[in-house]
Amino acid sequence: MMQQVNIGLVGAGTVGGALYKALTERADVLAARLGVRLAITRIAVRDLGKARSAGYPNALLTNDWKAVVHDPDIHLVVELMGGTTTAREVVLAALGHGKPVVTANKALLSAHGEDLFAVARANRANLYYEASVAGGIPIIKVIRESLVGNRIQSIRGIVNGTCNYILTRMKLEGADFPDVLADAQRLGYAEADPTLDVDGHDAAHKIGILASLAHGFWVRPEQVHVEGIRHITRLDIQSAAQLGYTIKLLGVVKSAKASAPKPASASSRRRSSSQPGILVAVYPALVRNDHVLASVNHAFNAIAVRGDMVGETLFYGRGAGGEPTASSVFSDLADAALDLRHDSHERVPPFVAHASGAIRVVPIDDVTSRYYVRLSVVDRPGVFARIAAVLAKAGIGISSIIQPEGHGGATVPVILMLHDASHTALSKAISQIKRLSAVRDTPTVIRVENTDD
């Protein structure tokens, strides 16, 4: 008779529900594909009444997660409750029993990943987390297994569906951020408290996990530089379009050198010393329209990965939602079940610290980028000369200037496209420009992403 793997499900919300329904429906075809039978035999939920009326069989239900995790008949635990407190206990308890765990919990991994992996290793159990990053896109398996031969040169991901939905609608409809956000909240594309999404924190969790996997050392959440999209206006999106770009919120992992301070003497011919490192960041950026990332619209996610052998790749799909996320949980369930069957739980460990230690995360200050800058200035002679003088003094070149038509107010917008400048140099120049008497409001600064590296 075919071996059966008994799955204990902890958390039966949107993802858990989609998983339960699909697994019940297609147990036979999965068994035929895998050579092992998957069955959810216990389910822990917060609200028993709600779960019963949602149609879960009463015999499977409990409101005590311990009854699931400690049950000796449960071979494998799926944690889909979310949060970082009880969820952490659930995962630790299951691993403590030597039971493999499948989780979709990016916040948990981001906060406690390194510890959980150590516990998994110590208990000879595995921890699977495909569903924790980018919903249905199989990016964990791709980076860890498919691209194993590559040195990963860069990762650029649209990994927050809410932000991409908002930016797409702002572009397609010429609408402003607050209006689209309100509508997105009404439609369920954004939370009532949108902070986690629109301020970039959710994307930061995900890009931190991908950076860690790609570079073989654990990137801590506080090492990720984070900027959100609240300051992006309709005019920015339209001006970017005019210049051939689309504004996207990107999670970015790329090589960066943290330069030491420049020698005091300007005549010195010595180069400033530098150490190899990576930048791990989330920020909105102008992406050239001929790059595939620019055509990723609505709530879709996509992750562009550049490896030294494979070159440029991109993986696109739904980054959230019950069924797409459950699809990734299935991928992990299949791996976990096959590893149980073949006693190969250490075959692909959750995380391998393979970096030599020479590489490190660098702060964004010294990282250079091209910039888009939008200023609001009083329309009178000599204003532009002063702005240009500040930039010239800072050694920052201007590649183009747009003054959009049809703004007849007291102030007019001026858009500058700047050549490469460090974050520090640009910030300093901007604060000087802001102090000019003809400049009103806070200038808007958006990076122009160089997708060629």
Add this chain to the structure above:
Amino acid sequence: MMQQVNIGLVGAGTVGGALYKALTERADVLAARLGVRLAITRIAVRDLGKARSAGYPNALLTNDWKAVVHDPDIHLVVELMGGTTTAREVVLAALGHGKPVVTANKALLSAHGEDLFAVARANRANLYYEASVAGGIPIIKVIRESLVGNRIQSIRGIVNGTCNYILTRMKLEGADFPDVLADAQRLGYAEADPTLDVDGHDAAHKIGILASLAHGFWVRPEQVHVEGIRHITRLDIQSAAQLGYTIKLLGVVKSAKASAPKPASASSRRRSSSQPGILVAVYPALVRNDHVLASVNHAFNAIAVRGDMVGETLFYGRGAGGEPTASSVFSDLADAALDLRHDSHERVPPFVAHASGAIRVVPIDDVTSRYYVRLSVVDRPGVFARIAAVLAKAGIGISSIIQPEGHGGATVPVILMLHDASHTALSKAISQIKRLSAVRDTPTVIRVENTDD
């Protein structure tokens, strides 16, 4: 000491060379990642002198593949020689020894896949072929492992880089097919004999393999409907652009019903009987510009896969070339080495026939599509009425008509966008239109792909 897997390499061309170089360079980091050491310890080549001057160590070289495959110190064989005759012997001999085989040979799999998989199973060895489809894109692992929980609803792939390169240049430069082909041959993007690529056969090999994996029964090469791109002109590409489309050569796997002949009585209310099935085909098609496939340019490949849980996904990257293909070979080498280490060779078999038998490949005749039709007609009154009459009689609706400006010759082009029609109905109508006295040349017919299913 860490276990070492000795690899015998058969064929040291572009891919083999890239593999050897990369593996030599990064043996340590791979060992750290995998927990097992990979080493190429024997290499069979056709031309020893050439291999020596390419820098392969003489001690590893032989011009006798049997010396590699039969060597008891070789644990794993990588077949990168190409072709279907000797390559088949190599694979069979290695599997016969119970040695896992990694191959990038799509022609071999397309022609002999089913037999080779049976031999692998009988010998308890595994056959890995990630590199056989779409170069560096990890589509085999994605369909087989990452999307294992899904019923695959459709696959649409740009899987021939030569054709995509030609179509992209025709679009960007407004150039004609023969000129771009000649230039592509000069630059090495197309073979001296381009038949395999531009007539769709290479794409057919690949889409046949993907169809088989997705649907769980082996699709034979002769079941794949194949059309190439030789008949596509600059005018077609421009007219498609005007309508909001880009022309791409697609490999397509999608649900299709093979309808039985319609009841003779038009008054019959019975529906025509139908059987479930899939269409497996390669053809050029108009793809809407807002679909990500339309923005896949130059020699890049991309495969859009729609699963019932995951929804729409897309996987993009380089479909050919030494290093991208070697990247996929690495993915297989890692799996093969881990399976050797954990004695889990049956963990993910090369192919699982999981279909119930109810599903089958349907001929294209009854499959419906929207169509783009370009006619060359004599510019005189009444011509269009006759064409429209033929289509009306066939029950095929016209959704739009373009008559491009600036054609002052004796004949003018007329472009029709047609509503859904079966391949048979459309072909019949076109052959009638072709016989009209005012219609010159053979009409060009291109499908308009519905990417929403």
